[in-house]
Amino acid sequence: MSLKEFDIELSKIRNGQNHYTYRLEPAFFENFDNHTVKSSNMEIALELDKSDRLVNLRFNIKGSLGLDCEKCLAAYQQPVDHVSFLIVKITDEEQPKDEEDEIIYLSRKENCFNIGQHIYDFVLLALPFVKTCTEPGNLPECDREMLAKLELLSHPDTNEAEPDERWSKLKDFLSNN
Numbered sequence: 001m002s003l004k005e006f007d008i009e010l011s012k013i014r015n016g017q018n019h020y021t022y023r024l025e026p027a028f029f030e031n032f033d034n035h036t037v038k039s040s041n042m043e044i045a046l047e048l049d050k051s052d053r054l055v056n057l058r059f060n061i062k063g064s065l066g067l068d069c070e071k072c073l074a075a076y077q078q079p080v081d082h083v084s085f086l087i088v089k090i091t092d093e094e095q096p097k098d099e100e101d102e103i104i105y106l107s108r109k110e111n112c113f114n115i116g117q118h119i120y121d122f123v124l125l126a127l128p129f130v131k132t133c134t135e136p137g138n139l140p141e142c143d144r145e146m147l148a149k150l151e152l153l154s155h156p157d158t159n160e161a162e163p164d165e166r167w168s169k170l171k172d173f174l175s176n177n
């Protein structure tokens with residue numbers, strides 16, 4: 001799946017509202033060297049509102065990705081439902097260094113930009129920080145005892161930083177076993 005598909009050529013677009021739909025195949029993610037996506041049922045509905053100097057893009061990102069649970073390694077479907085925005089300024093001004101990433105500066109000569117990287121970033125932002133199957137510990141794939149041990153190993157400093165009843169219970173549990 002080539003990223004060329006995500007080129008936006010402004011000269012071919014009339015001013016006003018325009019609608020596009022993209023389907024993301026697993027190969028889309030390989031363009032970014034991401035091999036964690038095993039399957040993809042993702043649809044991006046893009047509303048593009050164009051005027052002479054400004055293009056507003058609204059991405060409605062919906063569907064699911066087949067990932068591996070980071071806790072029990074079982075394959076699961078991660079639902080994704082997210083809205084992201086991008087603004088393109090058509091100007092010969094330079095983009096200020098401190099300006100946010102969500103604004104693209106495009107000179108009048110350029111006329112074309114690619115939204116592939118942006119879509120990739122938006123999808124990743126829409127994913128939870130820790131990617132786990134639903135209700136870890138309640139599914140047969142997720143072994144509760146294993147999860148408890150992994151949790152403790154992955155947060156070695158937690159009991160110093162914030163004393164938490166759960167951690168001392170876990171420690172007792174582990175030391176009694």
Ligand SMILES: [Zn+2]
Binds near residue numbers: 072
């Ligand atoms: Zn799991």
